Amino acid sequence: MSTGSEIFVPTRAAQQALVPARPITNEQLYVLFAALLRNRAYFQAVRERLRPDYFDDIHEAHWQLLLLGLMRAYDNYDGASYMTICAACMDEMRENPNVRLNDDQAHGLFSEQSEQPGAIVYIYSLRDDQIGPDTVAMASEVLHRFLFERGVVAPLRRIMSSGFSTPGAYPEGLDGYLEDLVTQQRRMAAPDTLPTVMLAPPPGELLRPACAFVPTGLNMFDERFNGQRRGDVNGIIGVTGGAKTTLMIYMAVRAAQLSWLEGHDRCEQVAYFTYEEPVWRLRPRFQSAAMYIPRETLEVLTDANQLARTPQDYERGLAPDSPSEYDRYCSNSNWLNQTVVAFDLSGSDAHPMAGQGYVPEISAILDQWAQRTGRGFRSVFVDYAGLSCDRFMAAMSYDESKLRHLLRSFGNECKKSIAEKFNCTTWVAQQIRGDACNKNPTALLHHNDASESKSFGENMALCGCIGSADRQSGCRVLNFSKVRYKAQERVPPVTFRINERFAIIDDMTNAMVADASGSHFVNREDAERVQGRETRAQSGPPGLRRVVDPLSAYDTGQT
Numbered sequence: 001m002s003t004g005s006e007i008f009v010p011t012r013a014a015q016q017a018l019v020p021a022r023p024i025t026n027e028q029l030y031v032l033f034a035a036l037l038r039n040r041a042y043f044q045a046v047r048e049r050l051r052p053d054y055f056d057d058i059h060e061a062h063w064q065l066l067l068l069g070l071m072r073a074y075d076n077y078d079g080a081s082y083m084t085i086c087a088a089c090m091d092e093m094r095e096n097p098n099v100r101l102n103d104d105q106a107h108g109l110f111s112e113q114s115e116q117p118g119a120i121v122y123i124y125s126l127r128d129d130q131i132g133p134d135t136v137a138m139a140s141e142v143l144h145r146f147l148f149e150r151g152v153v154a155p156l157r158r159i160m161s162s163g164f165s166t167p168g169a170y171p172e173g174l175d176g177y178l179e180d181l182v183t184q185q186r187r188m189a190a191p192d193t194l195p196t197v198m199l200a201p202p203p204g205e206l207l208r209p210a211c212a213f214v215p216t217g218l219n220m221f222d223e224r225f226n227g228q229r230r231g232d233v234n235g236i237i238g239v240t241g242g243a244k245t246t247l248m249i250y251m252a253v254r255a256a257q258l259s260w261l262e263g264h265d266r267c268e269q270v271a272y273f274t275y276e277e278p279v280w281r282l283r284p285r286f287q288s289a290a291m292y293i294p295r296e297t298l299e300v301l302t303d304a305n306q307l308a309r310t311p312q313d314y315e316r317g318l319a320p321d322s323p324s325e326y327d328r329y330c331s332n333s334n335w336l337n338q339t340v341v342a343f344d345l346s347g348s349d350a351h352p353m354a355g356q357g358y359v360p361e362i363s364a365i366l367d368q369w370a371q372r373t374g375r376g377f378r379s380v381f382v383d384y385a386g387l388s389c390d391r392f393m394a395a396m397s398y399d400e401s402k403l404r405h406l407l408r409s410f411g412n413e414c415k416k417s418i419a420e421k422f423n424c425t426t427w428v429a430q431q432i433r434g435d436a437c438n439k440n441p442t443a444l445l446h447h448n449d450a451s452e453s454k455s456f457g458e459n460m461a462l463c464g465c466i467g468s469a470d471r472q473s474g475c476r477v478l479n480f481s482k483v484r485y486k487a488q489e490r491v492p493p494v495t496f497r498i499n500e501r502f503a504i505i506d507d508m509t510n511a512m513v514a515d516a517s518g519s520h521f522v523n524r525e526d527a528e529r530v531q532g533r534e535t536r537a538q539s540g541p542p543g544l545r546r547v548v549d550p551l552s553a554y555d556t557g558q559t
Contacts, residue, residue, distance in 0.1 A: 024149060028142045029063055034123045035139035036070060037080055038131040043070065046143060054150035057098070062105035066119065068092045082124040086110070089120075211485055214378065214425065217254025220494045220507040225462065225486050228379070228425040233414045235457050235482075236429045237450050238466030239437040243476060243498050243505075244429045245276070246285065247466070248381045250505050251427065253289040255379045256339035268378035268424075270340045271369070273362055275355055275387035278348035286340065288503040291332045293325050295503045304329050314501070341369060347391060356395035358388060359410065363417035370422070377424040384429035385410045386451060404453040411459035430456055432465065441470035441521065442514040444479040444493060457482055474498065475512050475521040495521065 036043045036050075052071075055064035069089035070080055076091075077084040089109070093099050101109070111118035117125065201207060213227035221227070228234065238244045252270050259267040274282060284298035293307070294314065301307070307325040315322060323331065343365055345355030355361070362382065370376060382388065389406040392398075410428065419426040431451040439445070445465035447457035457463040463482040469475070478494040495509045512521040 024142065024146050029146075030119065030123075031135065032139045032142045032146070033063070033066060033119065034126065034131060035136050036067075037085065037120075037123050038126070038128075039136060040079065042136050042139070043074070043080070047071070049147060050143065051151075054146070061099060061101050062109040062119070065089055065092060065099050065101065066109060068096070068099070082120065085120055085124075215258055216251060216379075217258045218251060218505070220496065220505075220509065221251075224480065224491050224494070225483050229461065229485065230423050230425060231415070231420045232461040233411045233419050233426045233428060233459065235411065235447060235450075235460045235463040236427060236466070237432055237445070237447055237457070237463060238429075239432050239468050242432070242466045242468065243496075244466060245274075245282070245383055246498055246503055247505055248272070248383055248427060248429055249282065249285045249503065250289050252340060252379065252381050253286060253336075256336065257290070259378045260335040260339050264335075265338055266375065267339060268376050269369075269373065271366060271377055271380045272340065272342045273345055273365075273380070273382045274342065275345050275382075275384060275391065278346045278350070279342045279344040282342065285503040286336065286342070287329070288501075290336050291325075291328045292502055293328060294501050296501075297325070345388070345391075355388065355391045358392040358406070359413040359417050362414075363421060366418065366422055377422045380418055380422070380424055380426045382414065382426065382428045384431065385456070386431055404455075407450070407453035408455040408458070411457065415459060428460075437468060439467065440519050441468050441475065442477055442518050443467055444477065444481070446479070446481040448481075461485065470521045473508075473512060473521040475508050 036046075050067065052064050052067050055061070055067070057064065066085075066089065069085055069092050072088035072092055073080045073084040077088060093101075107118065109118045109120060112121055211226075211229060213229060215222050215227045236244050236248060249272070252272050256270040259270065262268075284295050284301075287293060287298050288295040297307070304326070307329055309324045309326045311322075312325065343354075344351050345361070347353075347355050357364070362380075366377065366380065385407060389403055389410065392406065393400075393402055407430070414426045414428060418424070432445060432449050433451045436445055436449040445467050447460075447463035447465060448454045449465065450456035460482065461484040462480065465479045465481050467477045467479070474497045475495050476497070478496060480488075480491045480493070482488075483491050492509075494507065495512050497506045497508050497512075498504075499506050508521075511524055513524050513527050514520070515522045515527065
């Protein structure tokens with residue numbers, strides 16, 4: 001468990017030495033070959049990745065021969081059995097002079113003694129129920145370690161140990177190694193089994209729900225689309241200064257509150273990555289939303305002891321026995337520190353090199369933090385995608401033309417490397433393009449209006465687009481232009497307003513509506529009063545009712 005005095009520096013993650021993994025043992029190779037010999041589908045799936053030359057010609061000649069024999073058995077005998085494996089191994093030894101076994105290796109492979117059987121006899125003596133999914137899973141883990149050890153680490157060790165031919169030069173053979181490394185990485189990334197899923201499992205088999213929802217903590221979201229789904233990436237797109245950061249911080253705080261109530265000090269965490277402002281500038285917003293202390297008070301605070309310990313004017317509407325600012329700070333600090341972790345990727349003076357690694361950097365930081373705390377994540381917030389891509393491009397000296405491709409891939413990269421990897425929901429903020437900022441406050445913006453890339457939201461499950469603020473009422477409209485798991489017409493827009501005092505979001509959907517011109521938001525009661533007068537002034541047959549489009553109050557931008 002992390003203590004309050006520990007400081008996690010993102011850039012140190014890549015600088016820490018890795019603990020060397022233990023070499024693959026003989027017992028682990030037994031598990032691997034048991035799955036290879038007895039499971040035809042598994043062998044066919046991994047055959048192209050497991051090469052005989054990965055085995056040492058002298059000390060592992062028997063395992064090398066068994067793999068060669070297995071390949072020959074499928075090629076020449078149409079399958080692997082005890083008889084075909086033995087015959088194929090003998091054929092290989094006769095035809096391949098490079099395969100030489102000493103007496104111990106031959107005994108360890110072919111012995112038929114019941115008290116000390118060889119590998120082939122032992123593997124084929126196992127019952128079918130002993131070579132089930134658990135064995136294949138263990139074999140897959142061994143295979144990944146084996147491929148990394150023999151296909152990546154061992155070649156690099158040989159190259160580096162050869163030394164440098166001349167001062168300032170790089171090791172001989174390094175170019176070829178790097179090319180092979182790319183190929184090996186593709187092999188390691190390939191699935192161990194064919195990627196099929198049974199569409200109609202038999203009754204009694206445990207199913208993974210297609211839509212397992214987790215509350216966001218915001219009623220205006222949960223009432224519309226049931227919450228958030230684990231494994232999803234969702235987008236929040238809006239104009240510059242359009243409340244994206246305030247909304248996402250409020251979402252992070254509300255998610256953390258729910259998580260804390262569910263699990264306390266063992267609860268899932270909420271991670272917030274900021275690329276625009278350093279964490280110390282955002283800290284008052286987190287505190288204000290979590291503690292109900294005015295943001296302006298927290299922004300000038302130099303010590304929590306400066307907080308009021310007596311009732312303040314703004315607290316008159318609260319219960320008479322409500323705790324003071326100081327008490328609220330102390331009582332809420334524990335769950336906020338335990339549940340929310342904010343990572344500074346803004347390139348601030350404290351961490352100038354952080355934030356240059358695109359999505360893989362976020363994934364690596366989360367991995368390190370999860371290992372440190374021993375807890376997973378409920379939600380991850382990234383604020384925002386455009387700056388993440390900009391900082392990555394600057395670090396890699398990429399041309400500006402690369403930006404739209406990085407933005408288009410951002411959602412899918414987050415899905416693979418964050419949402420699915422950590423079984424959480426990832427929320428990503430992004431700017432809206434410039435011309436969309438000039439639309440009326442009631443206009444319903446679309447995720448295709450995202451800055452620099454119309455395809456930004458194509459790999460996201462949900463996209464909410466925030467419009468400009470109405471200067472008269474301060475209201476904004478949040479339009480869910482994409483909801484993959486619910487009919488679009490069943491997800492109406494949200495009208496909200498920032499509560500500047502406490503850095504929270506007030507849902508104004510039921511209180512405010514667009515006026516007749518569609519240019520501003522007005523009080524619903526006033527609008528209904530005006531509409532009532534207009535309705536009475538209308539002429540027409542008695543009982544005639546006007547059909548009203550639920551979106552007609554908003555400016556949809558359509559002509």
